[in-house]
Amino acid sequence: MEENKSVVLQLKNVWKLYAMGEAPVKALRGLDLEIRAGEFVALMGPSGSGKSTLMHLLGALDQPSEGEVRFENEEISRLDENQLAELRGRKVGFIFQTFNLVPTLTALENVELPMIFQNVSRANRRSRAQTLLERVSLGERLHHQPSQLSGGEQQRVAIARALANHPEIILADEPTGNLDTESGEKILRLLKDLNAEGKTIVLVTHNPEAAAYASRIIRLKDGHRIEDLSNPKIS
Numbered sequence: 146m147e148e149n150k151s152v153v154l155q156l157k158n159v160w161k162l163y164a165m166g167e168a169p170v171k172a173l174r175g176l177d178l179e180i181r182a183g184e185f186v187a188l189m190g191p192s193g194s195g196k197s198t199l200m201h202l203l204g205a206l207d208q209p210s211e212g213e214v215r216f217e218n219e220e221i222s223r224l225d226e227n228q229l230a231e232l233r234g235r236k237v238g239f240i241f242q243t244f245n246l247v248p249t250l251t252a253l254e255n256v257e258l259p260m261i262f263q264n265v266s267r268a269n270r271r272s273r274a275q276t277l278l279e280r281v282s283l284g285e286r287l288h289h290q291p292s293q294l295s296g297g298e299q300q301r302v303a304i305a306r307a308l309a310n311h312p313e314i315i316l317a318d319e320p321t322g323n324l325d326t327e328s329g330e331k332i333l334r335l336l337k338d339l340n341a342e343g344k345t346i347v348l349v350t351h352n353p354e355a356a357a358y359a360s361r362i363i364r365l366k367d368g369h370r371i372e373d374l375s376n377p378k379i380s
């Protein structure tokens with residue numbers, strides 16, 4: 146681990162409970178965690194262990210039931226919905242297993258969308274979206290809609306979209322879960338390149354080969370962190 150780098154994400158005794166009738170689901174149970182700038186973390190663990198819940202907290206999409214979540218030392222439970230949205234929009238890029246592109250928009254328009262919310266001018270949006278799509282090797286697919294693209298291509302559009310507002314942190318929740326091996330490897334190599342450029346990455350995966358791209362591997366079980374290793378092959 147890079148001890149000299151600043152802590153970008155910090156959880157202190159974080160609990161997340163979901164109200165479900167009589168017995169609430171305890172998705173996270175007293176989690177402590179620090180993630181430093183420039184780390185590439187693979188988050189593993191069985192289905193239901195709390196991985197997505199943790200990702201939502203790391204990305205300020207949700208608030209803990211108890212405990213503190215600090216984003217660059219800012220305590221997110223003190224922020225209101227507008228401030229949370231602002232923080233997400235500027236600092237975090239999300240990539241999901243199901244791509245979550247807007248089906249009626251072209252690749253270019255999907256990548257432009259987050260920039261609209263940050264008031265980037267039309268001309269600048271266009272040119273940045275194009276540059277980003279070229280970066281993920283989709284320069285020939287700018288005007289395709291999601292249904293006209295393969296899964297791997299759609300996920301690369303989603304990566305370009307995640308990069309639109311120059312986020313410091315990329316959160317990818319099983320981004321290769323719906324892809325064939327070759328398309329998945331392309332996504333992982335892109336994440337690796339982004340990490341080499343200094344972005345902090347958290348990748349949820351079930352696949353040990355995908356986790357091998359990371360510099361640190363954290364395992365969750367029943368809302369607890371049961372293992373936290375630096376990857377000897379990388380760091």
Ligand SMILES: Nc1ncnc2c1ncn2[C@@H]1O[C@H](COP(=O)(O)OP(=O)(O)O)[C@@H](O)[C@H]1O
Pocket residue numbers: 163164165170171172190191192193194195196197198199
């Ligand atoms: N919105 C929700 N409402 C109720 N229970 C939820 C909700 N989201 C997740 N859970 C429950 O919390 C636990 C952790 O879920 P999740 O974080 O999605 O795990 P993972 O991503 O590791 O599969 C599971 O038992 C799940 O059923």
Ligand SMILES: [Mg+2]
Pocket residue numbers: 196197198318
């Ligand atoms: Mg999940």
